[in-house]
Amino acid sequence: MSLPDSDRELVTAELGRDPTPTEAALFENLWSEHCAYRSSRPLLSAFSSEGDQVVVGPGDDAAVVRLPDNDGDSDAETYVTMGIESHNHPSYVDPYDGAATGVGGIVRDTLSMGAYPIALADSLYFGDFDREHTRYLLEGVVEGISDYGNAIGVPTVGGSVEFHDDYEGNPLVNVACVGLVDEERLVTAEAQEAGNKLVLLGNATGRDGLGGASFASEDLAEDAETEDRPAVQVGDPYSEKLLIEANEELVDDGLVQAARDLGAAGLGGASSELVAKGGLGADIELERVHQREPNMNALEIVLAESQERMCYEVRPEDVEAVEAIAAKYDLGYSIIGEVTAGNYVCTFEGETVVDVPAEFLADGAPMNDLATVEPSQPSRDRPDVDLQSAFEAVVGAPNTASKRWVYRQYDHEVGARTARKPGDDAALLAVREAGTGVALSSGAVPAWTDCAPYDGARAVALENATNLAAKGATPLAAVDCLNGGNPEKPEVYGRFSAIVDGLADMCRELSIPVVGGNVSLYNDSVAGPIPPTPTLAVLGAKAGYDAPPTALDGSGTLLLVGRGSDALGGSELLAQEGGSDTFPTLPENAGDVVAALAAVANDDATLAVHDVSNGGLAVTLAEMITSAAGADVAVDDAVALFEETPGRAVVETADPAAVEAAFDGIAPVTTLGEATDDGTLRLSVGDENLAVDAEAIASLRDVLASELD
Structure with missing residues (x-):
């Protein structure tokens, strides 16, 4: 690790002296791209993050959104927290631990807000599935997520898995978490008062994960899998489970004034950011930190990213109660210092190793002014x-x-809230405290954003909103994970800038505030940059917990709602058959389309709903067929069957006139044909005909299981 010369000059000018080695390492990590968003923060003002439902927006460990109350049984307002993180570089170097600790980190972000984690969604991106290395990474990542999530008792209810050649040297692991809290239990990461104690709770500190923030802010080298292994943390889900329950008790008892989980830049990152947000400082005695390994020095204690650790601000009179809860759950515990009105100061064995203004350390990184090239x-x-x-x-x-x-490797029902399971358009959770169903959709389609970064990102936002609407939910808020390559390359930064603008513009059109997120740049390797990848996790709400299935009932009329486009750009058809095309034209009234679809999904006459996205109408219909329900469908040509314009859905209904009325003046409604009870999909496409039964479709669609089992 080394602090760049230009940054060192700024630090030296601010301090009036050369930084100590520990200070230099702290600045190098906290001013890294991973922590400071030096290349992306100038772009993020494009997002709108305000709304009546927004309680806590960007800048905290997780966002907080108010749920509508549909006759719940809670006296206090019910909130949900939303957060999303990337663990991309670690998951390439060590897929199992990289993915597992990504789950652990986003769960602790949820705990920091006083919330109890109720759901996870993971969006995963890998290279060509036919490559042995891709399958190795996929198997390791899925095992890491499942082992960790299952052990801590948080259901993984949704997400996405995408394959694209350009992820070969740099896969992406983006994990979102939803938590539950009410207005009386809400905690933030803003220190409250000088004189309060800083308490470190959880696992002992070791040397794992040293320099993880700076490692995540560099391109992956050819030898990254061996040389960068020490930068990857090692998780312990059983300690995390204890930490979850201890945190719940601490919050219930009103013992937490502020909290921050220890992630990037370890103790130095968490404690300095916590006090900086409150305009305060800290005095920390590093030797008081409970340690797993002997002879750790100050720099190691400050920067280690050992997992399952939380930093709490606690009133002096509450310290004994906190210590008792730590002992009850057999968790490590240290009173490491206190909040002050001065600088952020760390001492080690009587020597001052850090003495800097907290706000300068946490927020003083200069922004980058980078060149861009317009995407072609x-x-x-x-x-x-x-x-x-x-x-x-x-x-x-x-x-x-x-x-x-x-x-199937994830426990998606623990907690007894999962009303719609993985494999559907969106997950649906029963939040009985508010009598509200909470829908969650997460993902991106790299083929879309690779083809057309701006319009592809707009399509990603519309696709996720359509997923919610297909379950009858109305979007509430979103968090994003913006993944890109090396921003110092003008072509790469131009494409990244385009996905930010595209995502922001469509979320604004849909009236979805983007309340938080994560940026991951330098996803570049010897194989080249990744496609610009704007993972979006969107949360929606509806009264009750029922929703129409994707599977056909077999007795209704099939309608296609929404306007298609005579364009195949970004489609799976072109990926399989070759060629190129312009990207589909998106609807100008996307918000109205989503609202109309949600209303139709909640109609008693609606028998099934499934959105049209990857693979187009062909895949949508294939996914709706069962052994007991088929369909007779006619479309004009192959473009109509395989183009992927989002904002459309297939609706099976017993009342076609009601669907047409709902979309009157909003979007076209096209009759595709009729559902049947014979389990066969019969397609008439222009002059060509095709019949495929449910068993043959299942065989086609089971490629991952057949190749990996």
Whole structure:
């Protein structure tokens, strides 16, 4: 680790002296791209984060959103927390521990707000599925997520899995967490008062994860899997479970004034940010930190990213009660210092090793002014398509195939809140405290943003909102994880800037405040940069916990709602057949379309709803077929079958006129055909016909399970 010369000059000018080695390392990590968002923060003002439902917006460990009360049984207002994090570089170097500790970190962000974690969603991006290295990474990441999430008792209810050649040297692991809290228990990461004690609770500090923040702010080198292993933390889910329960008791008893989890930059990051947010300082005695390894020095104690640790601000009179709870749950415990009105100061064995203004350390990093190159637009070069081979290739592609192999390894029902399980358009959770169903959709489609970064990002936002609407939910708020390559390359930064603007613009069109998130840059390796990837996790709400299924009932009329586009850009068809095309045109009244679909989904006459996205109408219909329900469908041509314009859905209904009325003046409603009770999908596409039964479709769609089991 080394502090860049330009940053060292700023630090020296501020302090009036050269920084100590520990100070230099602290600044290097807290001023890294990973912590300070030096290249992305100038772009993030594009997002709108305000709304009547927003209680805590960007800047804390997690955002907090107010739920509508549908006759719940709580006297206090019910809030949900939302957070999302990336653990990309660690998951390449060590897929199991990298992914597992990503889960642990986002759960502790939830605890920091006084909330109890109730759901996880993971969005995963890997290289070509046919490569052995991709499968190794996929298996390790899924095992890490499942082992950690299952052990701590937090259900993984949704997410996405995508494959694209350009993730070969740098996979992405983006994990979102939803928590539950009420207005009386809410805690923030803002220190409250000088004289309060700083308490470190949880696992002992070791040397794992040293320099993790700076490691995450650099391109992955060819030898990263061996040379960067010490920068990856090692998780202990059983200690995390104890920490979850201890945190719940601490908050219940009113013992926490402020809290921050120890993630990037370890103790130095958490404690300095906590006091800086309150405009305060701290005196910390590093030798008082409970340690796992002998002879640790000051720099190691400050920067180690050992997992399952929390930093709490506690009133002096409450210290004994906190210590008793730590002992009850057999958790390590240290009173490491106190909040002050001065500088952020750390001593080690009587020597002052850090003495800096807290706000300068936490928020003083200068922003980068980087050059951009406007993304180019694709040309139109469509392939000739044979219906049967194209259908089999698209429906059986790893991107559109069933992700059952992944989500069956996750415990998605622990906590007894999961009303709609993984594999549906969106997860649905029963928040009985407010009588409200909470829907969650998370993901991105890299083929879309690779083809057209701005419009592809707009499509990602619309796709996630449509997923919620298909379950009858109205979007409340979103958090994003913005992943890009090396921002110092103008072409890469231009594409990254475009996804930020696209995501922000569509979220504004949909009236979805973006209340928090994460940025991960330098996802670049010897294989090249990743596609710009704007993972969006959107939360919605509805009265009650019922929702229409995706599977056909077999007795209704099939309607396609929403306007399609004569464009195949970013489609799975082009990925399989070759060629290029412009990106689909998105609706100008996206908010109205989403609202109309949610209303239709809640209609008693609606039998099934499934959105149209990856793979187009072909994949949507294939996913709706069961052994007991089929469909007879006619469309004009192959483009209509395989184009992927979001904001559309297939609705099976017993009352077509009601659906047409709901979309009158908003979007077209097209009759596709009728559902049947024979378990066969019959397609008439122009002059071509195809019939595929449920068993054949299941065989096509089971490619992940067949190759990985």
